[in-house]
Amino acid sequence: MPDTQWPRFEVFLIEDERKPAEHVGSVHAPDPEMALLNARDVFVRRPHCEGLWVAASGHVLFRTAEELARDPVSQNGHPGEERRYLVFGKPNHREPLALAACLSAQSPEEALAQALKESSAIESVLWAVVSEAELTRSDRNDRVSFFEPAATKNYKLHAEYPTARLMKEIRQK
Amino acid sequence: MTSLPDEQTTQLVAGRLLEMADDELILSHRNSEWTGHAPILEEDIAFANIAQDEMGHALIWYELLRSLTGRDPDRLVFFREPCEYRNLQMVELPKGDWAFTVLRQYLFDTWEAGHLEALEQSRFTPVAEAAQKIGKEERYHLRHTAAWLCRLGRGTEESNSRMQAALDQLWPFHSQIWAAPPDYERLVTESLMPDLARLGSLWEDRVRTELSEAGLTPPGFGQPSAPLRDEHTEHLQPLIEEMQQVARLETEAGW
Amino acid sequence: MTDEARLEAFEARIARGEKIEPGDWMPEQYRKQLIRMISQHAHSEIVGMLPEGAWITRAPTLRRKLVLLAKVQDEAGHGQYLYHAAETLGATREQMLDDLLSSRAKYSSVFNYPTLSWADIGVIGWLVDGAAIINQTMLAKSSYGPYSRAMLRICAEETFHKKQGQEMVILLSQGTPKQRAMVQNAINRWWWPTLMMFGPHDSESKNSAELMRWGVKTRSNDELRQVFVNQLIPDLHALGLSVPDPQLRFDEETGNWLIGPIDWDEFWRVVKGNGPCNAERLEARRQAHEDGRWVREALAAYAEKQKTEGPQGPQRPQGPCEFARP
Numbered sequence: 001m002p003d004t005q006w007p008r009f010e011v012f013l014i015e016d017e018r019k020p021a022e023h024v025g026s027v028h029a030p031d032p033e034m035a036l037l038n039a040r041d042v043f044v045r046r047p048h049c050e051g052l053w054v055a056a057s058g059h060v061l062f063r064t065a066e067e068l069a070r071d072p073v074s075q076n077g078h079p080g081e082e083r084r085y086l087v088f089g090k091p092n093h094r095e096p097l098a099l100a101a102c103l104s105a106q107s108p109e110e111a112l113a114q115a116l117k118e119s120s121a122i123e124s125v126l127w128a129v130v131s132e133a134e135l136t137r138s139d140r141n142d143r144v145s146f147f148e149p150a151a152t153k154n155y156k157l158h159a160e161y162p163t164a165r166l167m168k169e170i171r172q173k
Numbered sequence: 174m175t176s177l178p179d180e181q182t183t184q185l186v187a188g189r190l191l192e193m194a195d196d197e198l199i200l201s202h203r204n205s206e207w208t209g210h211a212p213i214l215e216e217d218i219a220f221a222n223i224a225q226d227e228m229g230h231a232l233i234w235y236e237l238l239r240s241l242t243g244r245d246p247d248r249l250v251f252f253r254e255p256c257e258y259r260n261l262q263m264v265e266l267p268k269g270d271w272a273f274t275v276l277r278q279y280l281f282d283t284w285e286a287g288h289l290e291a292l293e294q295s296r297f298t299p300v301a302e303a304a305q306k307i308g309k310e311e312r313y314h315l316r317h318t319a320a321w322l323c324r325l326g327r328g329t330e331e332s333n334s335r336m337q338a339a340l341d342q343l344w345p346f347h348s349q350i351w352a353a354p355p356d357y358e359r360l361v362t363e364s365l366m367p368d369l370a371r372l373g374s375l376w377e378d379r380v381r382t383e384l385s386e387a388g389l390t391p392p393g394f395g396q397p398s399a400p401l402r403d404e405h406t407e408h409l410q411p412l413i414e415e416m417q418q419v420a421r422l423e424t425e426a427g428w
Numbered sequence: 429m430t431d432e433a434r435l436e437a438f439e440a441r442i443a444r445g446e447k448i449e450p451g452d453w454m455p456e457q458y459r460k461q462l463i464r465m466i467s468q469h470a471h472s473e474i475v476g477m478l479p480e481g482a483w484i485t486r487a488p489t490l491r492r493k494l495v496l497l498a499k500v501q502d503e504a505g506h507g508q509y510l511y512h513a514a515e516t517l518g519a520t521r522e523q524m525l526d527d528l529l530s531s532r533a534k535y536s537s538v539f540n541y542p543t544l545s546w547a548d549i550g551v552i553g554w555l556v557d558g559a560a561i562i563n564q565t566m567l568a569k570s571s572y573g574p575y576s577r578a579m580l581r582i583c584a585e586e587t588f589h590k591k592q593g594q595e596m597v598i599l600l601s602q603g604t605p606k607q608r609a610m611v612q613n614a615i616n617r618w619w620w621p622t623l624m625m626f627g628p629h630d631s632e633s634k635n636s637a638e639l640m641r642w643g644v645k646t647r648s649n650d651e652l653r654q655v656f657v658n659q660l661i662p663d664l665h666a667l668g669l670s671v672p673d674p675q676l677r678f679d680e681e682t683g684n685w686l687i688g689p690i691d692w693d694e695f696w697r698v699v700k701g702n703g704p705c706n707a708e709r710l711e712a713r714r715q716a717h718e719d720g721r722w723v724r725e726a727l728a729a730y731a732e733k734q735k736t737e738g739p740q741g742p743q744r745p746q747g748p749c750e751f752a753r754p
Contacts, residue, residue: 145309
């Protein structure tokens, strides 16, 4: 039997409630619950985080600005039932791929087309679209056990190691 | 209350803290042996997190012990003989396969969940506060281990039979978890520490239900009576020797 | 558009400092080079867990234990970020791991040397991670977006690795005679393998030119090696430690510390799989992979059952959706 490393789930992280969710990477997991737990262990080894969302990679549509220029999305690609979609945009190569719009559409392509039309002023080098129904999210009640512990593990922070001061003291001796 | 009434109570609380600290330390040691060898990369990261948390919990209890007895945590860990360790036999057993590791962790995490909740009610504030802090992390561990329990229990025939074998191997050790040290009763009467026998029976009910949901059955046999905390299996001595070998190269120097 | 025109547009984007994103057009050779390089880098992280991981159970204080556990965990995390970056190019983790375990893929040779004492842990942190940071800081400017982002994340965390190692070396160098001897011995063994981490001389590096043209790398192997040597030597000397290089000298004119010749025969011997620990490292990875197979299969089977038979076991209701907005 060929090896399985399990499917991939895309991970979106809310660093701070005042900031939009950002795409941070992916994890391998057998199912959404394990994906959420894995996302916590992979991406919240250090502060700061207040929320996590995961969605199976196959349910997240990624499009780059170059792809869109080559092959514009059609408004009515594969119509299905009306759902809420989250659209993430990355304004430039420095800023994160962050939540930019939340709208109703019949397909991720349609959601992206709408977002492009409505926010034509927004430049983005990369887009991601996911249906809200495909997300598994950390719960408010999970916060204490999911995210607070990272803040107490200060031995992982480089500022805890006063190497520059130690070297200076030794040189002075 | 922030200080204990008399020397005898202090010694009793200290004795129990040492048991709790040693449990966390030795389990963390066994779990850390998986680092780099877990079944998948994400779990390597997750399990190293659990091992770190447990090491952190051990430190919290050892520090509290220091505040009562003045004993330095590192001296206590690296310069004590194996027979002076007070951990459960269950946590010193070799790490085994992944099923054994998950099942042991599940038994320990479910015990801790109830135990810590009860410790939060301690009249001795430092214990209550430490339990609250540790409880945050333990809640997460339990969610993680419970997810593993039901998946391995109900995954494939092989995973189920490995989990059952692990349970058969671990169950005989389970009653030691709520065995109380001598004179512990006094701490219960004074609401400093929880009633372990009561917690033990709640725990066993919970565990039996959840194990059965995962398709697992505890064996009908067990130890006739729980061993004392100063009795160990043959596996502790080599573990301690390995743990202490670097520290003992220079006994008075800093590391 | 012809491929030539595409290539021209692609190279113009890189020249403008733009990042290439996963769906963008890219030359096949760029994709291939990146997958090779990123997966090698990921493999280095997970193989790199082994020599240090072996000392977690022997760490001599509770704090050092915690720190080492966290460091080795970070390495797994870094491997995870890097495999993700390679996956955005179409590589699968199954394939990448198979390449590693069947010896088709390479990883950093430095991890094929043994860790013989506790002091090695400090020296690896300061020297090996220090060297890695120099390389990774450059790669954070790489033209491929996901690789560059993985590197930024990794660099931020690796500073802790380097500093905890340096702190240990400082402590041991100022410790008892036995501790000083231990740390000097570790430096003697790790010095040359660390310098080799930067790769062959520019003139011998067959991939370098292409990687530099496409902005994957922005500085040459020799340049980076020199940055590292200049950083390390004054600090080591201040601690009363030395490196095993009789030809080492300070060049007043350039301000560089010049090193003697590197034993490239040894380098190639280890790269080709004949270093002191190559077989052992791969065997450990293979063992973990095989031991974990039934576990991965069981969870995949459970997920499949949940899909077809509906959810089993306790359900967790989803709370109300809370959207964090700009």
